[in-house]
Structure formats: C-alpha cells, structure tokens
Amino acid sequence: MAKYKRILVKLSGEAIGKEDGRGIDKDKLERVVNQIIDLSKSGTQIGIVIGAGNFWRGKYGEGYMERTTADYMGMLATTLNALALQEMMENKGVYTRVMTAIEMKQIAEPYIRRRAVRHLEKGRVVIFACGTGNPYFTTDSAAALRAIEMEADVILLAKNVDGVYDKDPKKFADAKKYEEVTYMQSISEGLNVMDTTAITLCMENKIPICVFALNEKDSIKKAANGEKIGTIIER
Numbered sequence: 001m002a003k004y005k006r007i008l009v010k011l012s013g014e015a016i017g018k019e020d021g022r023g024i025d026k027d028k029l030e031r032v033v034n035q036i037i038d039l040s041k042s043g044t045q046i047g048i049v050i051g052a053g054n055f056w057r058g059k060y061g062e063g064y065m066e067r068t069t070a071d072y073m074g075m076l077a078t079t080l081n082a083l084a085l086q087e088m089m090e091n092k093g094v095y096t097r098v099m100t101a102i103e104m105k106q107i108a109e110p111y112i113r114r115r116a117v118r119h120l121e122k123g124r125v126v127i128f129a130c131g132t133g134n135p136y137f138t139t140d141s142a143a144a145l146r147a148i149e150m151e152a153d154v155i156l157l158a159k160n161v162d163g164v165y166d167k168d169p170k171k172f173a174d175a176k177k178y179e180e181v182t183y184m185q186s187i188s189e190g191l192n193v194m195d196t197t198a199i200t201l202c203m204e205n206k207i208p209i210c211v212f213a214l215n216e217k218d219s220i221k222k223a224a225n226g227e228k229i230g231t232i233i234e235r
Contacts, residue, residue, distance in 0.1 A: 003224065003225055003226030004044065004152075004153035004224055004226070005043075005044065005045060005153060006044070006046075006047075006120060006150065006151065006152045006153055007039075007044060007045070007046055007047070007152055007153060007154055007155075007224055008047045008048075008049065008143060008146055008147035008150060008152040008154070008155045008156070009036070009046060009047070009048045009049070009155075009156045009158065009220060010048075010049050010050075010139070010140070010143040010155055010156065010158065011032065011048060011049070011050045011051065011081075011158055011214070012051045012053055012139075012158070012159070012160075013050065013051040013052045013053035013054035013055060013077070013078070013081055014051075014053045014054055014160070015028065015032065015158055015160075015214050016028045016029045016054065016081060016084070016085075017053070018054070021053070021054060022054055022055070023054060023055075024054065024080075024081070024084050029084060029085070029088055030088065032085075032214070032220070033085065033088045033089050033092065034092075035218060035219075035220040035221045036094075036125060036220065037089060037092055037093075037094050038221060039220070039221060039224050040094050040125055041094075043123075044224060045120040045121070045123070046120075046125045046126070047116070047120065047125075047126045047127075047128060047146060047147070047150050047152065048082075048085065048125065048126070048127045048128065049131075049139055049142050049143040049146055050078055050081045050082055050085065050127065050128075050129065050139070051078060051081070051139040052074050052075075052077035052078040052080070052081060052139075054081070055077040055080055055081075056073050056074050056077040057074055058070040058071045058073075058074050058135075061073070067135060067136070068135040068136075071135035071136065072102075072135060074131070075101070075102055075129075075130040075131050075133065076130070078129045078130055078139065079098070079100060079104065079107070079108065079130060081129075082098045082100075082108070082127045082128075082129035083098060083107065083108075085127055086098050086127055089125060094125060095122075095123070095125070096124055096125040096126070096127060097109055097116075097119045097124050097125075097126050097127070098127045098129055099111040099115075099116055099126060099127070099128055099129070100128075100130045100133075101128070101129070101130040101131060101132055101133030101134075101142070102130040102133050108129065111128065111130075111133075113149050113150075116128075116146075116149075116150065117150060117151075120150065128142065128146050137197065138195050138197075138198070140194040140195045140197075140198040141195060141197045141198045141201070143155055143157075143194075143198065144194070144197075144198040144199075144201040144202050144207065145201060147202070147207050148201060148202075148205045152207065153208075154207065154208050154209070155202065155207055155208070155209045155210070156210050156212070156220060156223045157194065157209055157211045158212060158213075158214035158219065159211060159212070159213065159214065160213065160214070160215070161213055162177070162212060162213035162216060162229075162230060163177050163178065163179075163211055163212060163213070163230040164177070164178045164181050164186070164191050164193055164211050164230075164231035164233070165177050165191075166178070166189070166191070177231070178231050179228075179231060179232070180231065180232050180233075180234070181193075181231055181232070181233045182233070182234070182235045183199055183233060183234070183235065184203070186199050186233055187199055187200070193209070193211055193233060194209070199233075202233070206234075208232060208233065208234040209232070209233040209234070210223045210229070210230055210231070210232055210233075211230045211231045211232075212229045212230030212231075213230065216229070
C-alpha cells in the first residue's frame with residue numbers, strides 16, 4: 001500500500017535514454033512505466049515531470065545560440081519523452097494525459113491546473129511537459145511548481161545515484177551518504193540535489209523530496225510506499 005496519496009515523480013531524460021545518453025531505450029522506459037502502472041492501479045494519484053537530456057539541453061547551444069532559444073528547444077524536446085511515456089502506458093491499459101506548458105493542441109492538452117487535478121482525481125496519470133514554459137527555469141523547478149500546484153504529498157526524485165552525498169560518490173571513495181537532509185543544508189552545502197529555486201519552493205511549501213536511484217529494482221514503488229530508500233529532504 002502506497003504511503004502517499006498523490007505523488008510527483010521527477011524523471012530526467014537520461015533515465016530513459018540509451019547508453020550513449022541519446023534517444024529512448026525501450027527497456028528502461030518499460031521498467032519505469034511498469035512501476036507507474038502498479039502504483040496507479042493501487043490508487044496512488046501520479047503526476048510526472050520529465051526532462052529532455054536524452055535529446056537536448058540548453059547548454060548544447062552555448063556559443064552559437066541565444067539562451068532563450070536553446071531553452072525553448074529543450075522544453076519542446078520534453079514532449080518527445082512525455083508522448084513516449086503516454087503511448088507505452090496506454091498500450092498497457094492505463095489512461096494518461098500529457099499536458100504542456102507551451103500550447104500544442106494537436107498532440108497534448110494545454111496545462112490548466114484545475115483540469116490537471118481533475119485528471120488525477122479520476123485516476124489518470126498526468127505527464128507534465130515543457131517545464132514551466134519559461135526559459136531560465138529547469139525541469140527541477142517545474143517539478144517543484146507542479147507538485148505545489150497539485151498539492152502532492154512528496155516529490156520522488158529519480159537520479160543516477162542512490163541518494164544525497166556530501167560529495168560526488170563517483171569521484172570520491174569516502175563520500176558520505178545522508179539518510180536525511182534539511183532544505184537549508186542542501187542549499188548551504190551545495191549538495192546539487194535540485195537547483196536552488198526548486199529547493200526553495202519546496203521549503204516554502206513544505207513539500208518533502210525523496211532522492212533515490214532509478215536503476216535500483218522497483219525503486220519508484222519503494223519510495224512511494226515509504227520504504228527506507230535514498231535520502232529524504234525536508235524540514
């Protein structure tokens with residue numbers, strides 16, 4: 001039984017990308033989708049914010065492209081991942097809605113808060129694409145914003161590492177993993193969990209963040225069920 005009634009899952013584009021970091025890996029996508037489906041069928045209301053690092057990041061345009069243009073390209077790229085998630089989930093019998101912060105009515109609904117909440121209440125998985133719809137804001141900030149607007153109980157932040165460390169565990173063998181971290185500690189120690197805007201939004205609105213490794217078996221389900229996994233950021 002899930003601990004939380006309504007969750008916001010934040011996925012990076014790399015989480016469903018191929019080994020070279022580009023495109024979509026069907027097996028990775030399916031592992032994520034199967035967990036989301038199990039949670040949805042158990043009654044958990046689920047929103048998803050997805051990034052686009054497997055297709056495009058704003059920094060790819062540095063040196064020859066204006067920042068706002070590069071950021072808008074990244075927002076549009078998130079829609080590719082959102083549609084892939086939707087297609088696989090609906091092929092497996094779970095109703096979904098893709099809602100975009102940039103209007104593209106032929107393929108998705110424009111984001112309207114009240115409509116999104118209603119979809120969640122009806123048991124549909126809602127996938128939020130195009131970030132906040134504004135340049136200079138990351139999909140981390142979009143996840144925090146949508147979680148607040150949806151009145152989610154928690155943000156489940158799926159990453160490539162199994163929690164929050166005091167330094168990069170891939171570079172330092174003596175890196176220490178935290179079981180719990182405060183919002184201010186995350187900011188003051190520069191722990192690089194989410195960007196400062198996102199952390200501040202969560203702190204001001206008391207939205208806890210569970211940080212865990214996506215590649216661990218059933219990690220999304222474990223986090224949603226309140227099992228001891230990863231690192232909790234709160235207080």
